[in-house]
Amino acid sequence: MHLSTDSPQSLGRTLWRQTWPMAIGVLSLLGFQLVDSAFIARLGTAPLAAQSFTFPLSxxxxxxxxGMGIAIAALxxxxxxxGEEQRARRLGSLVLLLGAAAIAVLAVVLWLVQTPVFRLLGADASALAEIADYWGPQLLASWVGALVxxxxxxxxxxxxxxxxxTMxxxxxxxxxxxxxxxxFGIGPWPGLGLPGAAWATVIAFAAGLVLLARRLASRNWLAGEGLSGELRTSGGAFAGVAGPAMIGQLMPPLSAMLAVSVVAQLGQTAVAAWGLGSRLETVxxxxxxxxxxxxxxxLGRCYGAGDWVQVQRLMRLALRVVVIWQLGLGLVMALLAPWIAGLLAGNPEIRGELAILIRFLLPSYAALGxxxxxxxxxNALGWPMxxxxxxxARLFICYLPCLWLGITLVGGMTGLAAGAxxxxxxxxxxxxxWFNKVMSRPKRQYAGRNIS
Incomplete structure (x- = not known):
């Protein structure tokens, strides 16, 4: 994709065509997770708090x-x-196989260590009992979802x-x-309660996996031969992208664990509100x-073609769109915070604390974006480290220290939200x-590199 001669209007239209299907898909996917939590909130504060404790491990x-998906897309x-289409096919097959195995191993480990980890996060005996029935099907849903x-x-x-x-x-x-x-069940059939949300996700992802496999079978994007040789050749390059990307992606869960352990000190209601706020954040x-x-x-194709002018134009446009959209959305949602909190939470105490989170956090997502x-x-441009x-830096220099400052200087949910x-x-x-500093010398960064 070599588009350096495109007009800004043409570039914007292309960015729109590439982004809107994913935006609708992301909205629907994250929206059902938010609705999951809204349904669970109707079961009571305890099930919602139990689900919130599982978010960091999920x-x-x-x-x-x-992180592995970033490596797939980049390489x-x-x-x-x-123009290396055969290599692209081999890489596609390798990542599907290795990814399925890696997530399966991680899911088994998280099942085995669930009790001590959730205790460290602040879950009490009643929360652990709720989590025990939910965590198994939720891990299965996570594995099937990873394959998709x-x-x-x-x-x-x-x-x-x-x-x-569309999927x-x-x-x-x-x-x-x-x-x-x-x-909740229907008629004579009783509901499963909190585990029912996880089983619904398992079935939904399994249906998506079947349709995905059928579509992939009709595309010439995978290879069945030369995989061991490609693994030896590209294993280092894949690890060079996937390793730092995964570490970068694992930092938010670690940060979330620390944040949940802090929120747990404010009580079960605060944990429930924080969990709903986390779902609302992603949506x-x-x-x-x-x-x-x-x-x-x-960006990866531009990288492969050495088209740094196009990279700069794309990033400036994308950053402008993100700031304008997120700031406008955040201000509107902050104004509507009491009504949004009322739709998501049944408990008045949860509604009040969720409204505080919305007012402070939603406008700040322009900067987070x-x-x-x-x-x-x-990651796409060859700077994974x-x-x-x-x-x-975002999490351990900016986010967590400010969270601590907010709780120390202000206290309660208001301090927590303001710090975040x-x-x-x-x-x-x-x-x-950092972006402006690095992109001021793109040709020097690119010189001497290969695309592996």
Whole structure:
């Protein structure tokens, strides 16, 4: 994709075509997770708090799969940009096989260590009992979801964002239909309660996996031969991208664990509100998340072709869109905070604390979006270590220290929310400075590199 001569209007239209299917897909996928939590909130504070305790470990699995997905998109798009189609096919097959095995091993480990880990996060005996029934099917849902995600990454690497976006919508609709049936039951059939939400997700992702396998079978994007040789040849390059990317993606779960352990000191109601706020965060960042999926393959092809002028134009446009969209959305949602909290939470105490989180955090996601986009671009453009360090700085220099300051100086949910918002703003400013510094000398960065 070599588009340096395109007008700004043409570039914007192309970015829109690449991003909108993923935005709709991300909205539907994250929307059903938010609705999951809203349904569970109707079961009571205890089940919602139990689900909230599992979020950091669920994000751990997502971090590994996203890190591998970044490597898929980066290496395959670079190979395609350099005209190496056979290599792209071998890479696609390798990642599907290795990804499935890696996530399965991680899921087993998380099952075995669940009790001590959740105790460290602050879960009491009643929460542990709720989690015990939920965690098994949730891990299964995470594994099936990871397989689907790896398949989506192949489509994105080949420039097809429409099919993954459509599949996200479809699986979300299946999950939404199954949620009330499996959580609350119907007629003479009793509901499963909290585990019902996880089983609904398992079924939805399994249906998506079947359709994905059928579509992949019709595409000539995989290879059955030469995989061991490709593994020896590209294993280092894959680890060089996937390793830092996974470490960068694993930092948010670690940060989330630390944050949840702090929130747990404020009580079960605060944990429940924080869990709903986390779900709302991901939904509100749908455009940013869609761009982190649609933009890196495009940037990777520009990288493979040595087209740095196009890289700069794409990033400036994408960052402008992110800031305008997220700031506008955040301000509107902050104004509507009491009504949004009322829709998501049944408990008045949870509603009040969730409204505080919305008012402080949602506008700050404009800065967080800048940081997320810069980190994603860094992985696509051959700077995985710098992207990892940027992720570390966001969490451990900006976010967590500001969280501590907020609780120490202000206290309660207000201090927590204000500190988190300040951390997001500082991270966005830091990412913007780093991006401008690095992109001021792109030719020197590119000189002497190969695309592996």
């Amino acid at each position: 994000f751990l699995i997502i971090g590994v799969q996203v 395959i798009s670079r190979a395609l940009g350099a 995600y790896f398949g989506y990454s192949l489509f994105r690497a080949h420039g097809d964002t429409t099919f993954p976006g 996200m919508v479809l699986t979300s609709l299946v999950n939404l239909c199954l949620d009330p049936l499996l959580i 509100s960042l749908m455009v940013v998340l869609a761009m982190t999926m649609s933009l890196p393959p495009w 800048v940081c997320m986009l810069v980190v994603s671009a860094g 710098r992207a990892m360090l940027m992720s570390a 918002a300040l951390g997001n703003v500082l991270a966005g400013l830091l990412a913007w400075w």
